[in-house]
Amino acid sequence: MSKASASELREAIQKQANPKVASGQQRYFKTGPGEYGDGDKFLGLNVPTQRKIANEFIDISLKELQGIVSDEFHEIRSIGMIILTEKIQSTKSQIEKDKIFNFYIQNKQFCNNWDLVDVSCTKIFDGRIVGNDLLNDLSKSESLWDRRISIVSTLSEIRKGNYEPTLRISSVLLQDSQDLIHKAVGWMLREVGKRNKKTLIDFITKYANKMHKTTFRYCTERLSKAEVNKLKAAQNKEDDQNQSEDEENQSEDE
Template structure:
């Protein structure tokens, strides 16, 4: 029988594998925005897998309380563990969880967490109620928080044929003048990904829209 869930199991496993040399290298890669324990991705995934094998998952109503505990810990690996926990319980997410996900998007924000949360979790609940999801994403697109804007741009990244193209283009058009690197990059990424489904419409949109050079280059990278 599995033990009752506690993040203490993760903390114990991570601390037992602390590597100060790797921690410095990982912090440097992330431009010094975060401190690290020094656990590379393959080992981290193994340790988290062991956590799931040993401990029963928290109850759905406790999910974000446990996620919050991990997010309060200083090292970045704990935020990755929180995202892994949400992924494990992804089927439990509902449209009631937009606010919870938004809090994570706007906490300790950087591309590594946003690019997991937006396509995998936000996109998942948008599909549950597309009209309501569109309303929320348009609100996020108008946020003063750049990472919330990026999340709105990227939430359909994995939708393929289920992409609401009008919504995708509408959100992108709201940010074509942005000077933010991470917004320009997100626009190009979203368009490049949808081009795998419909290259012609993406090419036409790029031709008709005054995108920044970075966005345009990224969007057309595999189209020519």
């Protein structure tokens, strides 16, 4: 039996297109001029439908997937990324896993919205984070999506009780300029805190004066009000101390 083709996959996707839903998705994913999803196009498929189609085409070859993951339509790219995650999880061949991983890295520029990153990178990077400098490089990339990959990918290690990659990448991204990075860092730190509250609190305390308010809000969602207030007090104390030092330095210069 021959493997599925890209044209067959596109046909299955197009059958589920819904222009009304697509219009709402274009607003939700910020596709206006100058927004992070500027110019992206949608067909109007929800995530359950995307996953259903992906599962039906898991045997499609990487060669056929090339045009899928780079397609102009958001959901087609998304389905391509979901297929990659299913492939890498289902195969027992390390050679095949390596091929899929390398294919993903070569095409990561098409993960150009937060949902495309989040649906794929954790499973693709599973088992490839420890001893790999790639996440460090991605965390310093000019690409917003590379930087988001670098932090969200660490969820696979969080689930194994290894928090070091998350804390390391978070420290690099704490003062990032993008809201989607503030949220992603806060999300991953919250995942750490769900498993080890002390590790989270120690990290927040250490970086109190560097943490963006959005990151702080996200990562402290599961802490008690008393714990949050204590950490906020530490932030304010640090800010006051830094302001006093700046004023002293300014006086000395004068």
